[in-house]
Amino acid sequence: MIKIKLNNKDKDIEDSSSISALIELLELNPHSIVTEVNLNIIQKDKREDYILNDGDRVEIITFLGGG
Amino acid sequence: MLKIGDKEFSSRLLSGTGKFRDKNDIKKMLEKSGSQIITIALRRVNLENPQDNVLNYIPKHITLLPNTSGARNADEAVRIANIAREAGCGDFIKIEVIHDAKYLMPDNEETIKATRILAKDGFTVLPYIMPDIVTCKKLEDAGASVVMPLGSPIGSNAGLQTKSILEMIIENSNIPVIIDAGIGLPSQAASAMEIGADAVLINTAIATASNPALAGEAFSWAIKAGRIAYLSKLQEQSQYANASSPLTGFLNL
Numbered sequence: 001m002i003k004i005k006l007n008n009k010d011k012d013i014e015d016s017s018s019i020s021a022l023i024e025l026l027e028l029n030p031h032s033i034v035t036e037v038n039l040n041i042i043q044k045d046k047r048e049d050y051i052l053n054d055g056d057r058v059e060i061i062t063f064l065g066g067g
Numbered sequence: 068m069l070k071i072g073d074k075e076f077s078s079r080l081l082s083g084t085g086k087f088r089d090k091n092d093i094k095k096m097l098e099k100s101g102s103q104i105i106t107i108a109l110r111r112v113n114l115e116n117p118q119d120n121v122l123n124y125i126p127k128h129i130t131l132l133p134n135t136s137g138a139r140n141a142d143e144a145v146r147i148a149n150i151a152r153e154a155g156c157g158d159f160i161k162i163e164v165i166h167d168a169k170y171l172m173p174d175n176e177e178t179i180k181a182t183r184i185l186a187k188d189g190f191t192v193l194p195y196i197m198p199d200i201v202t203c204k205k206l207e208d209a210g211a212s213v214v215m216p217l218g219s220p221i222g223s224n225a226g227l228q229t230k231s232i233l234e235m236i237i238e239n240s241n242i243p244v245i246i247d248a249g250i251g252l253p254s255q256a257a258s259a260m261e262i263g264a265d266a267v268l269i270n271t272a273i274a275t276a277s278n279p280a281l282a283g284e285a286f287s288w289a290i291k292a293g294r295i296a297y298l299s300k301l302q303e304q305s306q307y308a309n310a311s312s313p314l315t316g317f318l319n320l
Contacts, residue, residue: 007111032120033112034154039146041153059111061150063122065090066108066136067083067221067248067270 002054019047022058034061069266071104071243072159072191072212074130078103079260079290081132081245082283083270086222090124092279097129100283104130106161106270109147109154110137132193134161141180148185160185161215162194171221175202179209186210195247198232200239207242214240215247215268218259222271224251227258237263253289260293261301 001012006022013022019042023030035042036059042050052058069076082102087093097105107121125131133151138144141164148160162185164177178194179202186192191212196202198216206214216236219225226249227233237244243265250256251272259267269286276282 007114026114028112028117029120032123034109034150036150041150043153060114061109061154062112062118062120063107063133063154063156064110064118065084065087065121065274066134067085067106067268 002052004052004055005057007059013052017052019050019052019058022052023047023060026060028060032062035059036061069243071193074191076103076130076266077101078287079266079294080256080283080287081106081247081266081268082273083268084108084121084125084274085270086274087279090119090121092274093121093124094126095280096273096283097126099280100273100287102129102283102287104132104159106132106134106268107156108134108136109151130159131156132159132161134163134195135181136163136165138162138164138181139166140164140174141177141184144177144181145184148181148190152190158189159191159193162192173197173217175199178202179205182206182211183209186212193245198229198236200232200235203236203240203244207240211242213243213245213265215245217248218246218255219249221248223249224272225249226251226255230258230262233259233264234262253285256286257289257293257296260290261296263297266290 004011019035038057069079078101080102081104083106133156135144135147138147144162144164162178162181164174165171173195175196182192182194193213194206194211195215203214219228245266246259246264247268250269256267273279273282
């Protein structure tokens, strides 16, 4: 297991998990979110190949109503 | 036509996606009001209770105006802007830097900083500001595409409390002036257009109406009337009567 910061909270995930695997684990709709790792945006088509490392700061962002 | 960046719009009503009780009303409101630009916000996904992405409720032909709400300084605003662009929202960005939770007043200084950075980086920047003529000039120099001074505090429905300053800003500006925040009634929107605003941004008043689509339509008519009134150059008010019929007596020629 590795420990990442997910939306500013600690989260343990399997070694060599990709971002896509994390999204699946969280049961999120991959089309409606933006993913950022250590302040870099990871494009949708790169999520499958992007393997997370211990200590990574992952942000999962979405669009909400706002004025 | 309202020109912002390299885009032209026939509608002078910018709308928002906040506070809708039913997100399905957003589409109906856009149809009825004719609004072609709509604001959206970005937030971390609530992992315990993921919410619907608001983009699913906005037709594709509408221009998205992501805001940087939640940003407390220029750096955070720049970060949010970049996320929005990377996510495919286009290059329009409403800069909103607020760190005062009570009055929700924008920080003009940080907004100028963020505008300079983002305009240089190719964004079409729409900064939301406290009405101030010096700030507006600095924003123009920093590359802002428009300025968006507030009429009154966000969500207050208090109308154009800053009217006399807005008039000076409009007179002095070389870029479009969009009155953002505080407009609660179509008559207030008309008033903003009558003094020469190029457009208005209405969210709360429309979204919280019992019938948002109908409210959007009312605002769109008011904005059109106000715009035409401005173009017609109406005469100023006077303290004394001014007869509209000849003053001579009926039979005393």
